Amino acid sequence: MELVRVYRSGFHEGSHFGALVVTDPDGEVVHARGNVDAAVFPRSSNKPFQAVAMLEAGADLAGADLALASASHSGEPQHVDRVQAMLAADDLTEDDLGCPEALPYGEAARLDVLRAGGGPRRVYMNCSGKHAGMLRASRVQGWDLPGYLSTDHPLQQRVGAVVARLAGETPSAVGIDGCGAPLFAISLTGLARAFGRVNAAPAGSTEQQVASAMRAAPEMVGGTGRDDTLLMTALPGVLVKGGAEGVHCAALPDGTCVAVKIADGGDRARMPVLIGALRELGLGPDPVFDQLGTGTVLGGGQPVGTVSVAPGLW
Template identity: 45%
Template sequence: MVHYGSVVDAPLVREPRHAPVAQLIRAGIVEGVHYGSVVVLGADGEVEFQLGDIEAAFYPRSALKPLQAAAMVRAGLPLDGELLSLAAASHSGEERHLAGTRRILELARLAESDLRNVPDMPLDPVVRDAWVREGRTPSRLAQNCSGKHAAMLWTAKLNGWSLDDYLDPAHPLQQAIAEIVEDLTGRRVAQVTVDGCGAPLFSVSLHGLARAASRLLTAGPGTPEARVADAMREHAEMASGSGRDVAALMRAVPGLLAKDGFEGVQVAALPDGRAVAVKIADGASRARVPVAAAALARAGVDPGLLTEFAGEPLLGGGKPVGAVRAVPALDPLVLSASA
């Protein structure tokens, strides 16, 4: 087992002191503002830039999945490649995702009925619309966390742990996940709740989330952490979906690991340990994407690789009249242009 030093006190449980991180600019006027928090870590693990509140406890939602997958690999989960990427996925419900989840269950000699995640329709709107037209109904397999749940079941079975209660925070599997969360973030878990899929959700700080992503990317070859990072980067569409921005971001930036989470969470890291983490206070993805891109530029990523993630246009009469942009204090291109 890889350890990264002592685990100190839990993040602060308080109302986050968010700051403006993105603006809606229409014809040169700021029409709206998204608040949030951002942290950028250098290759040495030190904070190079911060905005808002990076030490308050918050729920990283699905951005925690790479850590959950690494915990399962530590516990003996024998997956790599596409299926390991799926185990860390918030997938779109495409047929490849459903087939992959079925395959994990087959390898474990388990059935879809063993899953305890919440039945849902596919996450991708195009795939979901097709399901509706075909008269298909919500299922546990289509829910975006099904790959993770199938992997959790197999991990529990391999270790001789009970299956019916694998989502109980006191279950040995969830205790193993809590251990790696604390190990990689370097902080105690502040609070535990239930995520949308039914799995336990551990609160961390934004700083701790970025630190954990950095440690996934700098772990030694063949370690559980490296295996998860490699699988997600090599099979980005399995970790998300063919039309998702996180998959496109990993394709655009060589070596990048990126993972999003509901309610405006994004984490990303580079092979040398540089990492960023973003939380948008109102949960808006239209702000998450350009803020994460600006944070990556702050971390030293070539801005030319990030052009398509700079922010979606605002339309007037069907034509672009503005855009959602990271605030000037965060965007290094804006700062350099105004210097």
């Protein structure tokens, strides 16, 4: 279904298609557009579920460390220093990380590294906090460390079980994410249901610990100027996490959840749909909504159009 329209100089130049679902606190669908039953890879929207599995395995993670284990961070000094400290706490090093080397995701951090003559490192990779958490969970259980990313590793099996339990469905496929970790395909509805359950989980539960840590340290979940960080800072109690290939989730304190999948993976289409849904759910107005809710189309370096929600989405 058409979710987003791109206008240039008043001309309808293009569209982004995909699916949108809203689930209520009981996990039931209350609004759907597109095929919300089709399986999707949650990509990094999966990270809160992976962090739940880490805690269930006994990983000693709390506060900003737990937020970073659920993050797609920008590779800023605050993130890199924290990941290194997480590793050192269990006598681990950057060499133990199984994620690929990368430059920092954040532009300012990336430029700082390059100006200093640096290059790609595993600790800069946006998923390094998650990998540090996985290593710590494996260390405390005495599980194999070099093989912690194998799909048959006990930790990854636990992740799959957590995803199935929270989504209320059996994953239909297993793949490998960009960072090298196993990834479990579920329906967009299942993703919304699972994400909402994490944010509305009972006090003291592992799910509640993850959600609380992410909401309390949004700067660790993303970084300076990042969508998730801006939204969670502006909307206390709301849990937000995006992923690659056009996936994004936002859950309200009561467990109501919005999940978006842009079919072509276009990043520019995610925020207009997500912000539009949050507005329909009664959130805002907020300057962040105005900042993120409509994309800008440039011509000659000047704004000449918009990327906005398609008519009839609600």
